[in-house]
Amino acid sequence: MTGTTAPAGIDPVTVGRWIEDRFGAADVTYTVLSIGRSNLTYTVEVDGKPRWVLRRPPLGHTGGSAHNVAREGRIMAALGPTDVPVTNVLEIVDDPAVMEVPFVFMDHCPGFPINTPEDWARIPDADKRDTAFGMIDTLAAIHRVDVDAVGLTDLRRPGGLIERQLRRWLGQFEQITQRDIPEIKEVHDVLAAEMPEAADSFIGIAHGDYKPNNMIFAPDGTINAVVDWELTAIGEVLTDLGYFIAMLTTPDEHTSIWVPRPEHGFPTKAELIARYEEQSGITASNVNYYAAFAMWKLACIREGVYTRLITGQMGDLDFDPEEAGAGVEQLAKQALTILKEEN
Known part of the structure; x- marks a missing residue:
């Protein structure tokens, strides 16, 4: 035993x-x-x-x-x-x-996620751009999956994903938070007013948290597995691309997540979007809106993590509650900044 x-x-x-x-x-x-x-x-x-x-x-x-x-x-x-x-x-x-x-x-899947500059350094410099484009190619592969063919038809929900998630995450935030952060509601209202029509968007599997530390990499930068599918839904797939792109421009201290950027050998935003369109066959319009939505959702998620940490609901994970709680307001402000930028 x-x-x-x-x-x-x-x-x-x-x-x-x-x-x-x-x-x-x-x-x-x-x-x-x-x-x-x-x-x-x-x-x-x-x-x-x-x-x-x-x-x-x-x-x-x-x-x-x-x-x-x-x-x-x-x-x-x-x-x-x-x-x-x-x-x-x-x-x-x-x-x-x-x-x-x-x-x-x-x-168990062998390999390592990319959480730090040291993790990124494990991939040879000559392979870094290919690794980055591999992340985009894998995202395109997710979005190309035929939902019905793989037996996930019942995950479809009425209405658009963004419409549902704006309502859901605001509700969860208001239910769980123990702090007063008015910026969350402010950004929610702007996103709701400027929401693209779901009928004009490509609908498929949206991972919901697609970033380098939710992938397991081989030493040469090949992706062995995409993990953490808990936020996955059927809906506007560009929410994933927006989130991925937003991580390249949002300060690390606001997200508590380190991601490689162009100065680390990563392609530029324009190169990543072009690669996505090439691999997916999907026109990547309104990327900034989806990036802002991603930042707002991340702020709501972080507030939930913070609350669970301070109430002892996260097991014995070695993670500072104050670190988790810091940056929620800044993420909301970052979302407003992104919304004002040109695509």
């Missing part, structure tokens, strides 16, 4: 018994992965080597699609046969005898 200690969120007895019964491994250990600050992700090791990954909702989670790991696991499983690189889902478990919440159990 597996050991009796594990990070918060894992019962080593019940989960260990399930792993032993299902996969024959009788002695496993668990470590917290740093990828993602919402759903909790753990590496499951056998003989000190990564073997599997377990993903579960945050501690204290009581519902809502944003942390629905069964839904996330189903999306990854559906994308497995496509051109989109994803981790191999083994089981989607919903059994209170094993864990009080559903969880996804998948193969």
